Amino acid sequence: MEAIDFVLDPLRSGIDRRALVELALVGSLCGALGFWVLTERLAYGAESLSHGLLPGLVLAALAGAPLLLGAAGGALVAAALIAFAARDTRMGPDAGTAVAVTGLVGLGALLALAPDSPQRLEELLFGDPLGVTGGDLVAAAVLALCGGGALAALHRPLAALAFDPAGAAAAGLRPARLRAALLVLLAAAVAVAVQGLGALLVLAVLVAPPVAVRGHARTPARAMLGGGAVAVAAAVVGMEVSFHAHSAAGASVALALCAAAALGALLRPWRRAARRGARPRPLRREPTSQGL
Amino acid sequence: MSSPAIAVEGLAAGYGATAVLEDVTFTAMGGQSICVLGPNGGGKTTLFRALLGELEPLAGRVAVSGRPAYMAQTERTRLDFPVTALDVAVMGTLADGRWWLPARRLDRDAALAALERVGLAEHAGVRFGELSGGQRQRALLARALVQDAQVLLLDEPLSGVDPASATLIAGVFDELREDGRTLLVASHDVESARSFDSVLCLNRRQVGFGAPAATLDRATLQATYGHELIVLEGGAGAVTVQHHEHGHHD
């Protein structure tokens, strides 16, 4: 019984139980959404967005407003600024993005560390699952429901788009609108997830689950479900570790997610060997190498 | 000059352990021009790399007199880089092996002379990206000229170039040949290949080598280009080749 108690102890505490539920809800959506983040090469953009919304978070914290509002507003401003900066071809998109993101992170830190502000910077950067409120839970539930519904409805068009963009456009799908919908969902997911994992670590819940299942899942649907499951499992493991080892909750979950990704990547060669010939259908046509 | 400028025998080359090009044997004397024909992926660039010494032959021998000068395609250069036409030409002087030292007055003068030769002297201070396509090719040619090499390897030097620049470039080629230098030109233009001294047809292996009239028969071209070949009906039975960037194979 000791082992079971060991595992169930965190659930007895209301705070930890709420944290776990929130992370599970957020994780299930983000783990599924992450598949498209990877396929559409949005990891770098998601990272830039999540770092760049820091001033929004800080302002919300200073004003006593809900963090979700700050995150959403911050995400909008960050998206606009990054789009503006990255467009400059002389700097180059990588330098432009760095300018916008570094400036926003610096601004956020500046606002947070100005002496008469409450010192919540570390929670905003690394997450605070234990501080989750009822409102956050509602937001997470809404995200999981609506986001999940959107993914269920859109996953076939998205797959067609990823596999053959030109063909999809010709078939009547509207690539620009699909991509826009994906980006909106991504921004919403980041805004909700940032409360639990923090601006610096939230990327893990979007990128680690799909990396973990890459090569193991044969269809987008399976990859999404697998990703969601991995995220939830990592959330549980992370919270357990945090509870028993007294380590920072958000960071522990983030590390659990990264460990899952590493594990999934390591197991890939064995999986490939086991499949022996039946190759998974590639989702994106690899560009043929330049003629030599 | 009795010894050949280029002597290749039984060359096999590739990246790693597998050969992407095999069975290449040809020689070229000073003052000759060779057109290298073949589809993308057929081994033209691999051959150039082997001649430059970047690739060790997996089999066979390569002997070249001196280090060849290489003229790249402009699509492979970065147009937003803050370099002028003169800067690009001066880059050629890096080949003298003292790359850690700043450019000397000597180097700048040589670069200016090369730009003169390709008709870009008045554009020496213009940023490379702001030049026209033909002017950019000429700047890259100037970079190759500065190296003063016996052998020049030129990768599709006339593709996408306006007629005026093309004439200028062709004129420089003639000057180089009269000067006893050897030119290897990779090209997709089968018709223009007929005006070269020799043609070398590559499709992962050497399909043919020799004078154009004898070598460019239907069978060799078929073996070289496969389904990319288009035969235009006409008196001389002219043939041409689909460029890969123009899209679908029908």
Added chain:
Amino acid sequence: MDLAELPFLREALFELVLLAIAGGTLGAWVVLRRLAFFSHAAGSATFPGLVIADASGVSPVLAGLAVALGYAGGVERAGRGGRDHSEGTALLLVAALAAGVILASDVFESGAAVDRLLFGTLLGLGAADLAVSAAVAVIAVVAAVALGRTWSAIGFDPDGARALGLPAGRADLVLLGLVAVAAVAAIPAVGALLVTAVYVLPAAAARLLTTSIRGLVACALALALGEGLVGLYLAYWLDLPPGPPVAALGASVCLATAALTRRAAT
């Protein structure tokens, strides 16, 4: 108030001047050779190593150097494969930051170190930090003079550069290693999250204002110096670590320049 009068700010002043030298010379190449993300990643990846060094008394300089060079080598090796490793790198950085914060707040209980390591410090700069920055500044200038032509040739046309017989692979390895080490050298002053404030922001603005490589280096140097000094003053005045004001200032200058010059074409 004269900053130089306050002796405990002298270190900070020297440090920022030295960093500006490296930020100008190397920053130009970071922007030209598209190494902005790499420089940021080198700084962030070092964070957990520095937490450990801080707590265990190991020289942070050594720890930082070891991580920086290891990271640079890893990136170079991974880059040769040609496949896209951006997701792996992103996760690596998240893991590094998460590990660092757990080590700092829960293992070593040096929570205060987190802010300092992430955003820099005004008063805590020591002789060792200055020595490292001085070394980096000197090496950066020497390397830029010796390898600048090669780096430029490679950036402009990698195939052509190799054809010229240039040691392209090794020259790029030196560049990566140098940028990584320089990023780590900037961490004491501006913090692991904001090293791009030194190596990217001034050079990016300079890129918009100049048309030659020489001009880029000179302008980047001037901007790095100016932004560093003004940022230092703001940090002192607002009682903040130097990283955030330098970053916010650098970004504002760069974005304002972009808006004013507004050239979308190359």
